[in-house]
Amino acid sequence: MSDLSLYYAKFSQFREKAGNPATLEGCVVRLIDKIAYAGKDIEDAIEAGIIKKEDVPNELREELGTTNGRIIGRFIEDMVTSSFDRDYIAISPELGELLYQAITFDRQHIYTSEQAKGFQTQASKGIQHLFDDLLGELRDKQRFRTYTYPDPQGHKSVPEVYRILWRFVHDDMKDVYGLDDPDELIILDFIAGMTDNFAIRSIADVFMPKMIV
DSSP states (O other), X not given: OOOHHHXXXXXXXXXXXXXXXXXXXXXXXXXXXXXXXXHHHHHHHHHHTXXXXXGSOHHHHHHTOSSHHHHHHHHHXXXXXXXXXXXXXXXXXHHHHHXXXXXXXXXXXIITSHHHHHHXXXXXHHHXXXXXXXXXXXXXXXXXXXXXXXXXXXXXTSOHHHHHHHHIIIIITXXXXXXXXXXXXXXXXXXXXXXXXXXXXXHHXXXXXXXXX
């Protein structure tokens, strides 16, 4: 088994050197990513019972809400208004402060909670096993240079995440990775782009047998 944490530490250096987004589109993606994580983690923590709605500071609840859709919508409206007719992407100082408060709240009351810590080992093991499996699949199929998975209608035993990995490598990122880029970096980037729900579903998809009768 490979050590995922070592690969992450090694390849993070390259990502850090990539710098800030070079286009307005990239700025939107970077900002929305932060907003979505802040909102989704609050929503998930309430659903999981880690926090209660009333634990969220009044200002955040009143101005942003406690569901990810409402939080993202509030920020997008503000972003459009604050960025209109400008050559940069921005949010208002007021919502910038609220975003900072939301991220700080997540760190202090969700990520370090006892319940979250209790699931940390399970999550680490699950992601580690998924990383190893996908890395093995990528190498076995030689980065899909000539391989295409058979039609899913007649071959339902192929995990969905394998097919999505194929599209990621073969289509979405075909001009991004060179021959000198290690396979581990490809899989690390692929997993990093997963939502929590998709990662959990992929782990089950790869390792849990399916009923066929």
